[in-house]
Each structure stands twice: as structure tokens, then as C-alpha cells.
Amino acid sequence: xxxxxxxxxxxxxxxxxxxxxxxxxxxxxxxxxxxxxxxxxxxxxxxxxxxxxxxxxxxxxxxxxxxxxxxxxxxxxxxxxxxxxxxxxxxxxxxxxxxxxxxxxxxxxxxxxxxxxxxxxxxxxxxxxxxxxxxxxxxxxxxxxxxxxxxxxxxxxxxxxxxxxxxxxxxxxxxxxxxxxxxxxxxxxxxxxxxxxxxxxxxxxxxxxxxxxxxxxxxxxxxxxxxxxxxxxxxxxxxxxxxxxxxxxxxxxxxxxxxxxxxxxxxxxxxxxxxxxxxxxxxxxxxxxxxxxxxxxxxxxxxxxxxxxxxxxxxxxxxxxxxxxxxxxxxxxxxxxxxxxxxxx
Amino acid sequence: xxxxxxxxxxxxxxxxxxxxxxxxxxxxxxxxxxxxxxxxxxxxxxxxxxxxxxxxxxxxxxxxxxxxxxxxxxxxxxxxxxxxxxxxxxxxxxxxxxxxxxxxxxxxxxxxxxxxxxxxxxxxxxxxxxxxxxxxxxxxxxxxxxxxxxxxxxxxxxxxxxxxxxxxxxxxxxxxxxxxxxxxxxxxxxxxxxxxxxxxxxxxxxxxxxxxxxxxxxxxxxxxxxxxxxxxxxxxxxxxxxxxxxxxxxxxxxxxxxxxxxxxxxxxxxxxxxxxxxxxxxxxxxxxxxxxxx
Numbered sequence: 001x002x003x004x005x006x007x008x009x010x011x012x013x014x015x016x017x018x019x020x021x022x023x024x025x026x027x028x029x030x031x032x033x034x035x036x037x038x039x040x041x042x043x044x045x046x047x048x049x050x051x052x053x054x055x056x057x058x059x060x061x062x063x064x065x066x067x068x069x070x071x072x073x074x075x076x077x078x079x080x081x082x083x084x085x086x087x088x089x090x091x092x093x094x095x096x097x098x099x100x101x102x103x104x105x106x107x108x109x110x111x112x113x114x115x116x117x118x119x120x121x122x123x124x125x126x127x128x129x130x131x132x133x134x135x136x137x138x139x140x141x142x143x144x145x146x147x148x149x150x151x152x153x154x155x156x157x158x159x160x161x162x163x164x165x166x167x168x169x170x171x172x173x174x175x176x177x178x179x180x181x182x183x184x185x186x187x188x189x190x191x192x193x194x195x196x197x198x199x200x201x202x203x204x205x206x207x208x209x210x211x212x213x214x215x216x217x218x219x220x221x222x223x224x225x226x227x228x229x230x231x232x233x234x235x236x237x238x239x240x241x242x243x244x245x246x247x248x249x250x251x252x253x254x255x256x257x258x259x260x261x262x263x264x265x266x267x268x269x270x271x272x273x274x275x276x277x278x279x280x281x282x283x284x285x286x287x288x289x290x291x292x293x294x295x296x297x298x299x300x301x302x303x304x305x306x307x308x309x310x311x312x313x314x315x316x317x318x319x320x321x322x323x324x325x326x327x328x329x330x331x332x333x334x335x336x337x338x339x340x341x342x343x344x345x
Numbered sequence: 346x347x348x349x350x351x352x353x354x355x356x357x358x359x360x361x362x363x364x365x366x367x368x369x370x371x372x373x374x375x376x377x378x379x380x381x382x383x384x385x386x387x388x389x390x391x392x393x394x395x396x397x398x399x400x401x402x403x404x405x406x407x408x409x410x411x412x413x414x415x416x417x418x419x420x421x422x423x424x425x426x427x428x429x430x431x432x433x434x435x436x437x438x439x440x441x442x443x444x445x446x447x448x449x450x451x452x453x454x455x456x457x458x459x460x461x462x463x464x465x466x467x468x469x470x471x472x473x474x475x476x477x478x479x480x481x482x483x484x485x486x487x488x489x490x491x492x493x494x495x496x497x498x499x500x501x502x503x504x505x506x507x508x509x510x511x512x513x514x515x516x517x518x519x520x521x522x523x524x525x526x527x528x529x530x531x532x533x534x535x536x537x538x539x540x541x542x543x544x545x546x547x548x549x550x551x552x553x554x555x556x557x558x559x560x561x562x563x564x565x566x567x568x569x570x571x572x573x574x575x576x577x578x579x580x581x582x583x584x585x586x587x588x589x590x591x592x593x594x595x596x597x598x599x600x601x602x603x604x605x606x607x608x609x610x611x612x613x614x615x616x617x618x619x620x621x622x623x624x625x626x627x628x629x630x631x632x633x634x635x636x637x638x639x
Contacts, residue, residue, distance in 0.1 A: 156591075301484075317480060324481075
């Protein structure tokens with residue numbers, strides 16, 4: 001084995017080991033939240049409004065009367081084999097509910113993230129190009145507004161303007177329910193826009209795109225602000241690098257320095273942190289999906305929170321944290337494969 | 346630029362003008378922050394009806410549009426909205442300040458211990474930090490409050506639990522960069538105790554980035570705590586909390602625009618104030634960025 005390959009393999013091994021450790025830690029933390037912190041974990045798991053006998057029965061069935069050490073082991077095993085408990089509200093296994101809601105959330109968050117990147121990138125570039133000038137100040141103000149925006153306020157305002165007053169866009173939901181009968185949608189992916197495209201279902205495609213506009217715009221505010229801010233900082237840092245100074249001293253025009261030499265190295269770090277922005281946009285998804293009645297994980301979590309549905313809340317928390325840890329792991333491994341400096345650290 | 350100022354001894358208004366010209370965003374943030382602080386401190390004096398922030402209701406005055414006697418209108422229980430928005434500044438600022446104080450008290454010592462001692466201590470603390478950082482703050486806080494009782498106190502504790510790892514990571518980075526320096530090695534060689542080295546050389550180094558982070562996070566905590574109240578797991582009526590006010594006003598919003606608009610705008614402006622201040626401070630205090638900007 002060549003020494004570079006050996007160091008890469010060693011790095012991957014080490015990174016996967018720490019990743020697994022964090023995954024176990026995440027599961028243990030959700031155990032602590034659902035079984036150790038509540039004064040009566042059984043009530044939290046089957047609901048507080050049940051007769052005493054039922055509660056006692058549940059306590060024994062679920063094994064909540066046994067020592068915590070035994071319970072923890074059972075819990076870890078249950079999570080590993082896919083037994084995540086039953087939702088108090090829907091009476092279905094939590095993992096099934098999550099699988100049902102996932103495509104809708106991916107459709108919404110993916111669109112919002114794309115919008116954020118499409119708008120945020122040029123804004124950041126404009127700000128960096130005219131640093132300190134009026135465009136820079138304006139872009140930075142817009143980006144601060146984006147990251148400071150309470151989505152649960154922007155959403156009702158847009159609903160009032162575009163639905164109630166202008167009657168341009170639908171108020172909530174995924175597509176017009178009247179189309180259930182006239183143009184039945186066949187589900188391939190669970191993402192309405194994609195399914196309508198695959199099935200060449202014109203009416204549903206138009207309706208679902210119209211329904212996607214408002215929630216995606218609201219959700220895009222945060223990633224737009226973060227991307228603009230990051231692109232600006234990254235380009236400014238690259239412009240200070242020695243290789244750019246050399247290009248400048250060779251007499252290239254400022255436009256060429258910017259477009260041909262500074263842009264690409266500056267955008268690389270931005271691409272790698274997109275995963276992180278994705279994770280942070282998830283938090284706003286709860287609020288946006290709840291307000292626009294978008295049947296994804298966010299709406300599921302918001303309803304679970306409001307009905308104190310502990311198994312569902314813990315399940316969502318777990319799935320989001322696991323996705324984050326695994327996503328980070330993937331990004332790190334990808335970077336190590338591309339950039340040998342990382343694995344030699 | 347600064348020398349020119351020193352020579353001509355400019356008036357305070359000239360300084361303010363120069364400040365707005367050189368760093369308009371920091372100036373805007375500071376002004377907003379100051380207004381927010383005045384709102385919080387002066388709420389009893391500025392409010393048209395201070396008792397409306399409490400349990401008082403006026404069922405004969407519900408959902409009145411903005412007027413001279415009620416500049417922001419009244420809510421679904423006839424309470425003066427301006428009063429409740431002003432008192433809301435108290436609620437939001439004190440939650441945010443308390444959350445970040447708790448987060449720093451837990452995170453900074455742990456982070457410094459990890460960075461200063463390194464090795465096994467470092468591994469243990471930082472893996473724990475990684476576990477907590479895997480959860481988006483709003484989600485972790487919601488899960489915690491759901492198993493406790495929904496209230497401002499629970500929300501504050503839950504948010505502190507969600508926020509401390511950021512400060513541990515920040516403090517660790519600062520401490521480990523100082524711990525490797527010759528200065529600290531020499532202090533050790535001279536027989537100084539670890540406590541003394543930490544307080545004299547490690548902690549002061551970490552203060553600037555922590556201050557910048559706190560000012561940015563004040564905006565973040567205000568947003569997330571308002572979101573928790575919006576979802577019903579934070580402040581409970583009659584506490585004048587902005588997120589709760591937006592949530593309560595939503596049912597009447599289509600016919601009564603003011604019930605959601607004013608409290609929501611307060612959240613946006615408060616979060617903007619601290620994000621602008623944090624960004625501005627970072628630009629001013631971070632020597633690396635200063636080199637870039639020159």
C-alpha cells in the first residue's frame with residue numbers, strides 16, 4: 001500500500017470510529033430526555049390522560065420499572081432494529097410516520113436551499129466586489145434581515161398579502177384537493193412536483209408549484225442571508241492571498257483578477273458548509289410547515305410538540321441529529337479524499 | 346482617519362456622523378440595541394397602560410385598530426398592544442441574557458479545561474460537545490421542554506442546555522492556541538499554578554471572541570425563544586412575550602393586521618440589532634479581517 005493510501009485509510013477509520021461514538025452519544029442523550037428527566041416516563045410515553053391501571057400496565061409492558069442500565073441497553077437495541085415507539089397522536093410507529101413525511105420535507109427544504117444559493121451567491125459576490133460601498137452595505141443589511149427573520153411572522157404576512165389581498169397564490173397545502181379526482185397523482189417519490197413531472201400530470205404540476213412558492217420563499221430567507229455573508233467573507237479573504245497579489249502585480253485587470261482567479265478558490269469552502277446550512281434550515285421547517293400545513297416532518301414535529309407526543313418528538317429529534325452526524329461524516333470523508341492536507345493532520 | 350479626529354477635537358455630533366459613515370451597520374445595530382434597552386428599562390413610564398402587560402383585560406375594547414389612545418391597537422382581550430410590545434422587550438432580553446450567561450458559565454470552563462489540559466480530558470469533553478451540537482438548538486430545547494412543564498423557566502434552561510457547547514468549542518480553540526505558546530511554557534517552568542496561568546493568560550485571550558459570539562447569539566436566542574413561545578412551549582399568557590403574541594394574533598390576523606404585525610416586527614428588529622452589533626464588532630475586533638480590509 002502506498003503511504004498516501006495508508007494515511008487515507010487510517011484517517012477514514014479514525015473518523016468513522018469517532019462518528020459512531022457520537023451517534024451512540026446522540027441516542028443516549030435522547031434516552032436521558034425521554035426516560036430520565038420526566039418525573040413519570042411511562043406517562044410521557046403513553047400519554048398522561050389514561051387510567052391508573054393502564055399506566056401501570058404500560059409501565060410493565062415497556063419495562064420502565066426495570067433498572068435504567070437495562071432500559072438503556074433495550075433502548076439502544078430498539079433504535080438499532082427500528083423499534084422507535086408508537087406515536088400517541090397518530091397511533092402508528094414513529095419510524096413509519098417519519099418515512100411518510102420525509103419526501104415532503106426534502107422537497108420543501110431542497111427548494112428553499114436552492115433559492116438561497118441562487119440569490120445569496122451573487123449578493124455575496126457583489127458585496128465583495130464593491131466592498132465598503134453602497135452595494136456592500138445594502139447586501140449586508142439584506143443578509144442580516146434574512147438571518148434575523150422570524151419565519152412565523154413573515155409567513156402569515158405573505159399569506160395575507162398574496163392570498164387574502166392579491167389572490168395570487170394558494171394559502172396552504174401541497175396542491176389543490178379538487179385535483180384528487182380530476183387528475184389523480186401517481187406517487188413515485190412522494191415529492192409532488194417530481195411525481196407530477198414523471199407522470200406528465202400538468203394540472204397537478206402547476207398547482208403544486210404554486211403551493212411551493214410561499215413556503216419555499218419564507219424558508220429561503222435564512223440560507224440566503226448565510227450564503228451571502230459567507231461568500232462575501234470568503235472572497236475577501238481570497239483576495240488577500242499571495243497568489244491573487246501576484247496576479248495583480250502581473251497587470252491583470254481588476255475584473256479578471258476577480259472573475260478568473262479569486263472566484264473559484266473562494267467558493268470551495270462555501271460548498272462544503274452548505275450541508276451545515278441545510279441542517280440549520282431544518283429548525284425553521286417546523287414553523288413553516290406548521291403554518292403552511294405542509295405534510296412533512298416539520299408539521300409532524302410541530303403537532304407532536306403541541307400534543308406532548310413524546311415518542312414522536314424523540315423520534316424526530318433522533319432522526320435529525322443522526323442525519324446531521326452522518327452528513328458531517330460524509331462531508332469530512334469527501335474532503336479528505338480531495339484534499340490530502342486534511343488526512344495528514 | 347483616527348489621527349485627524351484627534352487633532353481637530355471634533356464635536357460629539359461630528360463623531361456620530363463619522364461613525365455612521367465609516368460603519369453604518371454597526372451604528373444602526375447599536376442604535377436599535379439602545380432603543381431596545383430603553384424600551385425594556387422604560388416600559389413602565391412609556392406604556393399607555395402598564396397593567397395591560399399583566400392580568401388585566403378589557404373585554405369592551407377588543408381588537409381596536411391603532412388610534413391615539415392605542416398607537417398599536419388592542420389585542421383579542423382588549424389589552425393595549427404598545428404596552429405589551431414594550432414589556433415584551435423586558436421578557437425577551439432577560440431570557441436571552443440569562444440563557445447566554447448560563448451557557449457561558451458551563452461552556453467556557455469546560456472548553457478551557459479541554460484546550461488547556463488536552464489529551465483525555467480534551468477528548469472526553471469535545472465528544473460530549475459533538476453530541477450536543479448534533480441537535481439543532483430549537484429541536485433540543487423543544488424536546489426538553491416537552492418532558493418538563495412548558496414555562497419561561499423551562500424554556501430558559503432548555504435553551505442554555507442547547508447553547509453551551511458552542512461556547513465550549515470556542516473557548517477550547519482559544520485555550521489550546523494559547524496553551525502551546527512559549528509564554529505558558531515559561532509560566533509553568535517558573536512554577537506558576539495552572540489556576541493562575543488560566544486566569545492571567547488563557548481566559549483574557551478568550552474574552553474578545555466570546556463577546557462577539559454573545560452579541561450574535563443574543564439575536565439567535567431571541568428568535569428561538571420566540572419560536573418556542575409561538576409553538577406554545579415557552580411563555581404562557583398573560584406574559585407579554587412577542588412570539589406568543591404573534592401566535593395568539595394569527596387567528597384574527599386576516600381582519601386585524603396590527604395584532605401580528607407589531608410584535609413580529611419587534612422580534613425582527615431585536616434580532617437584527619444584535620446580529621448587526623455582532624458582525625460590526627467582529628469586523629472591528631478581528632485583526633485577521635482588519636488585514637483583509639486594509
